Amino acid sequence: MLSLRPAGAPRPVPVVAAAHGEQPLVEVTALGHGRFPGSYRRTDSVIGAALRYASHETTVDGLWHRLRVVQADPSRGVRATSVFEAHESAPAVRAWTEIEVAGDLVIDAVTSVATGSFLADSGAGSVDDLLLARADNDWLAESRWRVDPLRDAGLADVGREAHNHQAPRTRIALGNRGSWSSGEQVPTGALAARDSSYALAWQIEHNGPWTAEVGETRRGAYLALTGPTDHEHQWSVRLTGGATFRTVPVSLAVAAGGVEDALRALTLQRRAIRLPRPADAALPVVFNDYMNTLMGDPTTEKLLPLIDAAAAAGADYFCVDAGWYADGHWWDEVGEWLPSAERFPGGLAEVTGRIRERGMVPGLWLEPEVIGVRSPLAETLPDEAFFQRSGVRIAEHGRHLLDLRHPAARAHLDAVVDRLVGEYGAGFIKMDCNTMTGPGSDLGSLAPGHGLLEHARALLDWIDGVQARHPDLIIEACASGAMRMDYAMLSRLHMQSTSDQQDPVRYATIAAAAPAAILPEQAGNWAYPQAGMSGEARTLALVNGVLGRMYLSGYLNRMAPDEVAAVGEAVAAHRVVTGDIRERLPIWPLGLPVWDADWTALGLRSGDHAYVSVWRLGGAGSAQLSLPWAAGRTLEIAPFFPASAGNWEWSWDATAGILTVTAPTAEPSARVLSIRAA
Incomplete structure (x- = not known):
């Protein structure tokens, strides 16, 4: 890839093929076919270096333009097809790689895309002139962005002149392990010239492990984006007799500007790749009873006054969060998702009926991918419906992990969602994921990482099926806050809880940073004012939710009239913002x-x-x-x-x-x- 820049932008320096010859478009390693020289890097692969152009094809489908570039390594029977999709609304491309093997190879890493083109397009003289933006992520401390020169970020100047100008073998590696795609770092970043003449932003669109790698060649820097790999994630796949493997998709967005300009371009790309459904249109205000409120202990007695207060404040949906399915301690008993008779003596329908009477749509919390170790379903579902390693069912944090490749696991979850929608009129599901899978499942003699990849893709397919059956159902993405904040999920789902942080002051930075990683119209920022707060504290708590998707909580039923009025004013202001939020950057x-x-x-x-x-x-x-x-x-x-x-x-x-x-x-x-x- 010689150039990747906004349409119409001039080339700041001549683009010379020889200057980029060191970075193949596709990097592939397989057992018996590794790297030269050897290192931790995902680049320098012998197969990648051997690939040669074979053909290309361009097509147009409405506003989408597609390019398929085929390369081949006949000596190893490998064909690599790089697919690029560009929507006319965004200065960006979506890309992935399709690997076909004629013989028999165990592939242990393949890039979705690899490029060094940004060095020439930016006009940067060297690696010294480039900046890297990336964000660390953790429970209660999401979206912690940093912007540093590449040299300060980890690409040390090793004095190449003294070593015959050989390329360094260092790299800056970003990534995540297991099923939390943003459990450690956000799958989004950017490279930019110091003078803000050019910037490239990326996102990896996978609801599982990934790696983004920046390194240095003899003439500049490269960027390599992958899904799971063997070294990082215990992933590999055997391909034989013409079998094909498709990598996870990624997006690259470019701007004639700095880091923030590239992130705005990526905002346009996120809107282009979303799969809009009728339920997206209204952008409703959701009240949730959890944060700084019931905290997983809902009862009819506690909920009814909250429902009345939420309706008075202007909420459109009311979500009953965790705990509705168990009499007492519930963490390791979840899985059946049947209402607790002790919590709801008159039945859960009494609560959901009250929500509808007050003009709101009822919602329920659900953690579909787990079965508690003490749940009856842990005994009745077959072993093959769960993640396994070496024949042992995986247990993490008191839960077994459903493997959605298995029809029994999928049938169980389909029945649960259909029942909640059919019996209780649920129009909102808070879809949580509090248990991280680890490397994956080796059931079927697969590498654990490939078992996880297949499950992650099966999960997306299950979500698509649910939304096809229930097109008016709104599903929120949540994983201990924002531990699974990616556009495999968010291209399908409606909003994303941006944190579990309960301190409104600390939440402010999270709310302000959220649109760097997700669309503002999907950024579910909690606003939880409380009775007795000072005026400034209450205002700050509400401001957190105004520019995004307000996720309202707090004991509104305990508030004085002036406090209730302040909440109502914030909700009204938020509605004005959402009126054209999808047109704003x-x-x-x-x-x-x-x-x-x-x-x-x-x-x-x-x-x-x-x-x-x-x-x-x-x-x-x-x-x-x-x-x-x-x-x-x-x-x-x-x-x-x-x-x-x-x-x-x-x-x-x-x-x-x-x-x-x-x-x-x-x-x-x-x-x-x-x-x-x-």
Whole structure:
């Protein structure tokens, strides 16, 4: 791949094929056919170096343009087809690799795409001139972004002049293991020139393990994106007699700008690859009884006043979260998903009926992929319906793991969802995943990682089947917060819980960073105001949910009238935002949010207008927001939520494009501003 840049953008330097000859488009390793030289890297594969162009084909299907490039290594009987799809709405491509083997090979790694083209397209003179953006992820601490020069990020300058200019063997490896696709790092990143002349962002669209690797060749840097591999994830697959393996898809987006510009281009790509359904259209406000509220202990007595209060606040859906299916301790007994008679003496239908009476749609929490070790289903479902290693059923965190390749596992889950929709009118499922699988399942003599890959694909197929049967059902993606935040799932599902973080102040950074990894219209940011909070604390908790998909919680039934009114105002403001949120792109006037920063900001911009949330979490009383799109113009700035500025002040320097915002107190606080360039 010689060039990957926005259409119409000039080439900053001549593109010379020889300058890129060291990085094949596809890297493949197989048992008996590894790398030269040997290293930890996914590149330098002998098969990748041997592949040669055979043919290509271009097709157009509506707004989608497709390119298939076929390469072959006849000596090993390998054909590699690189597939690129580009939608006219986004400066991006979706790519994957199809490997066909005529003989008999055990493939242990294959890239979805590999490229060094961004070095020439950026005009960067060397690796020294490139930046890397990536985000660490963890329970309660999601989307912790960092932007560093490649040298500082790990590509050390080894003094190649003293070693005949040989390529270093170091790499920066990002990735995740097991079934949590974002359990350790977000499957999204970007490379950019220091001078912001060019940037490339990527995402790996797989609900399982992956690796993104950046390394150095003799002439520059490369990027290699893969799904599971043998070295990292115990993955391999035997291909014989013309069999084909398809890698996980990835997307690459480009921009003539910096990291944030490339992430905005990736936002357009996410919208292009989504599979819209009728249930997506309304973008309803969901109240959930869990966070800082019932915390997995719902009962009819506790729920009825919450239902009334949520309806009064303006919620559209009411989700009964964890615990509805068990009398007491339930963690290792889950799996049947039958309502608790003790919690609901009048039946769960009494609760769901009340939700509908109050004009809302009922929802239920579900963790479909697990069976508790003490559940009756652990004995009645066949062993083959569960993840296994060496003939032993895997148990993690008190649960066995269903393998959705098996028809009994799928039939069980189909029956559960159909019953919840049919008997209780569930229109919303909070689909959680709190148990990580480990490397996978070796059932059927497969490598564990390939068993996991097949299960992950079967899970997507199951979701597609559920949505085909129940097109009005909204499904939220959740995995201990945002431990499975990927566009294999989110291309299908409707919203994503962005964290389990219960401290509204710490949540602010998570909410501000979320649109770097997911669409703002899918970012389920919890807003959980509580009775007795100070005005500023309550406002901050609500601001967290305004620019995204507000996920409302908290004991609204215990609030005084003025507190209830504040919640209602936030919901109303959020509805205004969602009116055109799918036409807006994220901006970060203080840069990508930094964990534990004193100030953070997120904006959603369309043309000359932006909603901008600003959080003051500590430190100095003022912050300077960069708004380059409005530089040289007059700004109309008004408080959006709350409608009163509350002694917050701001001043605009049109020449510098800087908006200075001042908060009146040291207490953490936040505001949403409406900003229009005249």
